[in-house]
Amino acid sequence: xxxxxxxxxxxxxxxxxxxxxxxxxxxxxxxxxxxxxxxxxxxxxxxxxxxxxxxxxxxxxxxxxxxxxxxxxxxxxxxxxxxxxxxxxxxxxxxxxxxxxxxxxxxxxxxxxxxxxxxxxxxxxxxxxxxxxxxxxxxxxxxxxxxxxxxxxxxxxxxxxxxxxxxxxxxxxxxxxxxxxxxxxxxxxxxxxxxxxxxxxxxxxxxxxxxxxxxxxxxxxxxxxxxxxxxxxxxxxxxxxxxxxxxxxxxxxxxxxxxxxxxxxxxxxxxxxxxxxxxxxxxxxxxxxxxxxxxxxxxxxxxxxxxxxxxxxxxxxxxxxxxxxxxxxxxxxxxxxxxxxxxxxxxxxxxxxxxxxxxxxxxxxxxxxxxxxxxxxxxxxxxxxxxxxxxxxxxxxxxxxxxxxxxxx
Amino acid sequence: xxxxxxxxxxxxxxxxxxxxxxxxxxxxxxxxxxxxxxxxxxxxxxxxxxxxxxxxxxxxxxxxxxxxxxxxxxxxxxxxxxxxxxxxxxxxxxxxxxxxxxxxxxxxxxxxxxxxxxxxxxxxxxxxxxxxxxxxxxxxxxxxxxxxxxxxxxxxxxxxxxxxxxxx
Numbered sequence: 001x002x003x004x005x006x007x008x009x010x011x012x013x014x015x016x017x018x019x020x021x022x023x024x025x026x027x028x029x030x031x032x033x034x035x036x037x038x039x040x041x042x043x044x045x046x047x048x049x050x051x052x053x054x055x056x057x058x059x060x061x062x063x064x065x066x067x068x069x070x071x072x073x074x075x076x077x078x079x080x081x082x083x084x085x086x087x088x089x090x091x092x093x094x095x096x097x098x099x100x101x102x103x104x105x106x107x108x109x110x111x112x113x114x115x116x117x118x119x120x121x122x123x124x125x126x127x128x129x130x131x132x133x134x135x136x137x138x139x140x141x142x143x144x145x146x147x148x149x150x151x152x153x154x155x156x157x158x159x160x161x162x163x164x165x166x167x168x169x170x171x172x173x174x175x176x177x178x179x180x181x182x183x184x185x186x187x188x189x190x191x192x193x194x195x196x197x198x199x200x201x202x203x204x205x206x207x208x209x210x211x212x213x214x215x216x217x218x219x220x221x222x223x224x225x226x227x228x229x230x231x232x233x234x235x236x237x238x239x240x241x242x243x244x245x246x247x248x249x250x251x252x253x254x255x256x257x258x259x260x261x262x263x264x265x266x267x268x269x270x271x272x273x274x275x276x277x278x279x280x281x282x283x284x285x286x287x288x289x290x291x292x293x294x295x296x297x298x299x300x301x302x303x304x305x306x307x308x309x310x311x312x313x314x315x316x317x318x319x320x321x322x323x324x325x326x327x328x329x330x331x332x333x334x335x336x337x338x339x340x341x342x343x344x345x346x347x348x349x350x351x352x353x354x355x356x357x358x359x360x361x362x363x364x365x366x367x368x369x370x371x372x373x374x375x376x377x378x379x380x381x382x383x384x385x386x387x388x389x390x391x392x393x394x395x396x397x398x399x400x401x402x403x404x405x406x407x408x409x
Numbered sequence: 410x411x412x413x414x415x416x417x418x419x420x421x422x423x424x425x426x427x428x429x430x431x432x433x434x435x436x437x438x439x440x441x442x443x444x445x446x447x448x449x450x451x452x453x454x455x456x457x458x459x460x461x462x463x464x465x466x467x468x469x470x471x472x473x474x475x476x477x478x479x480x481x482x483x484x485x486x487x488x489x490x491x492x493x494x495x496x497x498x499x500x501x502x503x504x505x506x507x508x509x510x511x512x513x514x515x516x517x518x519x520x521x522x523x524x525x526x527x528x529x530x531x532x533x534x535x536x537x538x539x540x541x542x543x544x545x546x547x548x549x550x551x552x553x554x555x556x557x558x559x560x561x562x563x564x565x566x567x568x569x570x571x572x573x574x575x576x577x
Binding site: 056057058059062063064084085086087088089092093096104105108111112155158170171174175177178181191192193404405 | 441442443444445446447449450451454455457458459460470472474484485487489490493497513519520522523525526543544546
């Protein structure tokens, strides 16, 4: 059972793990070589320290993250995040996909908010090919992206609830997420992995069913968000649990290239939707919430406010109604781009999601680079874990909302 | 399972222990909360949410493989993850079942051209139920559990035969 590989690739028979480990691993314990960076003898932990392997199968790592924590009692002394458990070569495979088929790969990158990845890709393609996008397509994209952002934030909110010990929150959040997915299903035909955005527009026009479902959702959205506030975020217990935990200082956020809500929670007032408007955002009225504390609480508040702003934007969009016209620009069936390169980025659900396309001419990109915001945030989280209690480390990891399709690509 | 048909009452139940265990097993399939990729959002989170409500079928998540009956392989398995998947499978107590969710776990899916990716999780561990889709809907994951129930019931005669053989 073998399949044809992409040109230039060979199937290999697994990793040579000995290279990763020490020259002479001690009996019974496997320690990564670079775990103890300061020590000359990397395999000798102090007598009262021990290693805890968190993940990749751990309910609170949200995917394929593996953190090797060195603990002293309950305090994390050092942390090393291992990625690559979901590496599946999205960037390499993109070199052998036509531009209209790239969306399938981008969907599976940031899988919780698929529209964002697609949009970043089509923005890069449209910049390079100088394609004019009809206003109706931009309206539909904006509406779909905001619904998708809500669906993605609700997953994070559910996970945050579970990780702080509030299981009921999970049920409420998933109830709302189903409503969001219903809208997207009516619009695109699938609940996830939409494959909906095309260079020059969208695959299917705005439809009555999606319109009705969106209106029905917006009617109860405010009530739902109030419920979430009462259930988790507004409660004293939760506030005491998360305030002062997992602090990302302002300068650290800057130097680690944090974007999106992690940056905004640390006092960096930057939102691509407002500062470099794309789509329909320049015609919408919304606020960008910024906090300075940089802890889990600040991130929670910033994200919760983003959900409220998404609902507000959707209300405005519905009030405007989709502009008349085509939903996709007239383009040849096989899109060929000129030689050159372009970068397209959107304010994804998890930060600035960018796609850099380098074209040598022809119908496929020569190289595609995916800028995953979460990879930068993962480096940040890994740096701030030491010094925290183990239970706080779990909450800190949950507050960053990792999505490993994106980190490992 | 057989009720007492002579009296017409269900106060008395004649059943072999294998049948009883299989009945209990089929109605409390606890799965391992181990989401690899995108399919976990549909197969694990969406299906256990309030709308699709896995709990009413006796299906509930466990964080530890030693307490789980079913392993849901929800996502692409690459060479680095394969080790973990195999290890988790070996940590689960017998009898254990594996449900492969989605195109990636079945065949490698959209990533099968990439050399790092296994062409299906059945290259590593035996799979009982395959669910097509990318990702499959939560309903199909529930249907897979119904199929798994059927499979467990179908195994009861085998278990009975095994016991008789052991007695001889």
